[in-house]
Amino acid sequence: MNKTLTIDTYTGIETQLARMLGALTGLARRRLLDLAVVIHYEAQDNIFREGERADFFYCVLSGYVRLYHPDKSGRQADIRLCGPGDSFAECLLYSGDNHRYDAEVAETAMLARFDMEDVRLLARTYPEIDRALLKSISDRLLDSMDLLAKDRLYTAPQRVANYLLTACGEECESASLRLPFRKSLLAGKLGLAPEALSRAFSFLRQAGVSVRGRTIEIGNMEALRRL
Amino acid sequence: MNKTLTIDTYTGIETQLARMLGALTGLARRRLLDLAVVIHYEAQDNIFREGERADFFYCVLSGYVRLYHPDKSGRQADIRLCGPGDSFAECLLYSGDNHRYDAEVAETAMLARFDMEDVRLLARTYPEIDRALLKSISDRLLDSMDLLAKDRLYTAPQRVANYLLTACGEECESASLRLPFRKSLLAGKLGLAPEALSRAFSFLRQAGVSVRGRTIEIGNMEALRRL
DNA sequence: CGGGTGCTTGATACCGATCAACCCACGTGG
């Protein structure tokens, strides 16, 4: 696990970080990137646990990271699934001192790690960094509220339909897409047990959705939109 | 509805805004406060709807505001219940252009309204304003993720027990508290139908919780903590 | 006293979690 690399050994890092970097340019961008430490993780690796001191935040360059909250009896509720371009734990930069959930690698991943103290200092010189973070965190808050509403409103097939629609752009009339991760991860992301996802898919067959392995064919978008 | 007042007509406004103002002091604090417009709303008043252009964000000075997301069939999922000291829609300051949910007054309320454009401009001069917002929004994101996890993990009685514990400080062994709003609002906040809340309360009788109107007596905190 | 509102209680239906069995694809080693 965690083979540490310097920033230059991973090309294309800026593209992956685009969402967090926001509109940052020039020196602010450069110096923030200089703080990044790229780390390689294997599946199942733990990144941090609830209650641990939060010294870093992270951006996913490749692979997937699962954020979840375990209850005392061992059951886990997934909070978020972070893929390439997503960042997590940045909300602790000016907030709490320790993590509020667990983070573990779902699929072999490359992460950029930022030392919070360093970023805080840097932001004193370049206030646009705070502004970029503000935008990134705001987006995540909006997503999170949306997710909450969807959880409370929609049934399993509706959530899956919803996911399929947003996953393939809403536009065209039929499409075929490939899941970037295991189905059980999707189930967690949607707040479902794996069995429930499976049943939802078979229910959606009647709406023209066919699934084989990780590839999903959507025959009739309109049917999905009707939920 | 919306009788507009100048900032000076409502004393104690600074105390109510403390959470959003954060550690702001001196001129930054003063000039931000100068931007606030205090507005009075009656229960059921609509503040904004999903899709409308977002020009302002708000802080609750008194009363309660309900944020919710309606689906096409008219059902509503509550996203958040904002009480005195809470602010909402600030997440749109640097993010989207229009609102993502509906906001309506649950109990007669006094709100401080801020013009986003003005705040953005002011933050250019006083970067600590962005930092205060960052902290405020970060806290809300953490809350929101926590809520999501609780929704997915806990049953109705557990959520109610949880609410009671946090509502009265977790410390003492027995307590009595008074709900600051209607029970149906609490139900929505906890993601329950009103009937389910009622049943949860009657279930909790066996754990020493007795309810009469808005007053709740907790006989045995330890029993609640055991869930 | 009559009507409204908020809350409770009961009956029912639905949805999804859980448990268990099975299937299939794949990789490994004899």
Added chain:
DNA sequence: CCACGTGGGTTGATCGGTATCAAGCACCCG
């Protein structure tokens, strides 16, 4: 090349929890 084990996925049976609908109850206020 086949036997076996493993991990991810599906399917079925069951159960528990909560929404929903409907009726009844308590309180407030005219």
